[in-house]
Amino acid sequence: MSSVSVVILAAGQGTRMKSDLAKVLHRVGGKSMILRSVDTASRLADEPPVVVVGRDADAVRQSLGSRARYVTQAPLLGTGHAVMQTADVLRSQGGIVAVFHADLPLLRAETLARLVEVQMSDPASVITLLSVIAPDPRGFGRLIRDRAGHILANVEERDCTPEQRQIHELNVGAYAFDAAWLWDNLSRLQVKSNGEYYLTDLIHAASESGRIVNGVECEDLDEVIGVNTRVHLSEAEAALRRRLTRHWMLEGVTILDPMTTYIQEDVTIGQDTLIYPNTHLMGKTAIGANSIIGPNSILVDSRIGAFCTVEYSVVERAVLEDHVEIGPFSHLRTGAYLAEGVHMGNFGEVKNSRLGPKTRMGHFSYIGDAQVGEDVNIGAGTITANFDGERKHQTVIGDHAFIGSDTILRAPVTVEANAKTAAGSVVTHDVPSGYISIGVPGRLRELKPKEDTVDGA
Numbered sequence: 134m135s136s137v138s139v140v141i142l143a144a145g146q147g148t149r150m151k152s153d154l155a156k157v158l159h160r161v162g163g164k165s166m167i168l169r170s171v172d173t174a175s176r177l178a179d180e181p182p183v184v185v186v187g188r189d190a191d192a193v194r195q196s197l198g199s200r201a202r203y204v205t206q207a208p209l210l211g212t213g214h215a216v217m218q219t220a221d222v223l224r225s226q227g228g229i230v231a232v233f234h235a236d237l238p239l240l241r242a243e244t245l246a247r248l249v250e251v252q253m254s255d256p257a258s259v260i261t262l263l264s265v266i267a268p269d270p271r272g273f274g275r276l277i278r279d280r281a282g283h284i285l286a287n288v289e290e291r292d293c294t295p296e297q298r299q300i301h302e303l304n305v306g307a308y309a310f311d312a313a314w315l316w317d318n319l320s321r322l323q324v325k326s327n328g329e330y331y332l333t334d335l336i337h338a339a340s341e342s343g344r345i346v347n348g349v350e351c352e353d354l355d356e357v358i359g360v361n362t363r364v365h366l367s368e369a370e371a372a373l374r375r376r377l378t379r380h381w382m383l384e385g386v387t388i389l390d391p392m393t394t395y396i397q398e399d400v401t402i403g404q405d406t407l408i409y410p411n412t413h414l415m416g417k418t419a420i421g422a423n424s425i426i427g428p429n430s431i432l433v434d435s436r437i438g439a440f441c442t443v444e445y446s447v448v449e450r451a452v453l454e455d456h457v458e459i460g461p462f463s464h465l466r467t468g469a470y471l472a473e474g475v476h477m478g479n480f481g482e483v484k485n486s487r488l489g490p491k492t493r494m495g496h497f498s499y500i501g502d503a504q505v506g507e508d509v510n511i512g513a514g515t516i517t518a519n520f521d522g523e524r525k526h527q528t529v530i531g532d533h534a535f536i537g538s539d540t541i542l543r544a545p546v547t548v549e550a551n552a553k554t555a556a557g558s559v560v561t562h563d564v565p566s567g568y569i570s571i572g573v574p575g576r577l578r579e580l581k582p583k584e585d586t587v588d589g590a
Contacts, residue, residue, distance in 0.1 A: 154388065166360065185215045264276055412429070502517065515542070544562065
């Protein structure tokens, strides 16, 4: 089987974006367009793609690192000139050269693979290109065919006659070339009046020499959205959202309002989970089965177990085991770990802390840098004072402890298993098992059998 090399065109100025950021570094679904292109290319070929850089070349290289090889186009003299810059890198590899634009963020690797397959299967062909039938040309070139249906040429929109502007078959800008033919003919491209070399002129050159140019039609208009403006960027974002929400609904997830649900590609969701509107699932978030997420919740790089509820809350790089309930208006920050059966009330915050199984955390509480045991009651308004102005300190709360409302735990401090704090206490010293801390500062008193703490919920 012939080898496949991939070229990604990413050197353009992107002036219509009206941005200080290179067009290909703008994000769709949380990933830059150039990163999406490299992800796509990596599924098509074994060798890293060759990325043609121009504007903000250093920033593009930095964003991709070793995932790509790079050539620089300077000055920017069109798409044909851009591919010419890759000759020294790829000429010796032979096989097939796939070329596509980085501003096609939704283009699938499977579609490019179809181009390569068609090109490989036809010895008479030297180019296979991706086309689409669309009512809105969006600036794409028109494909000219002969009476037998063979592709003869591509005419750029700016060069179209009125009759050619009525053609609805468009050249998307993705190709599979016979490598030997490509390198022999690139050097023969003629410069246009604007000083540029058009890669699309190779289509006419092939047909003039009696070689075949095949077309593969893409039936998914969303897949070939080209991004040249912020309007196009928003259209690509909406199309990706439709693609992803449809996928998860077909996998057994209920999404009440797909138009206001934002799911990134690395997210996974279990069957029979319910997603309410205005929910954002980002990064590598994984959600188990039968959970309820939202409304108005944001989950980033977090792991949510089965049968969990996350209501009106923000969860960032945190873990919830099964049967955990948080919210409304809870905030789990980096390093929060809620074990099975934890309940966390409204306006609570947890950071870099583990809450043991069946622990209940009251509303308006903050737990930071803490280890909390099993079946602990954390009353409303509890605060771990973990920062002394220079360093963070840890709080430890043992199993079955009872933390009264409005308790301040000045770290480092330990409340042992079965110990208590009274409402409004400021705990500055460890509380042994069987004792209660009362007052400001907290004073220890031995607990009597079945002694209750006032206002502890």
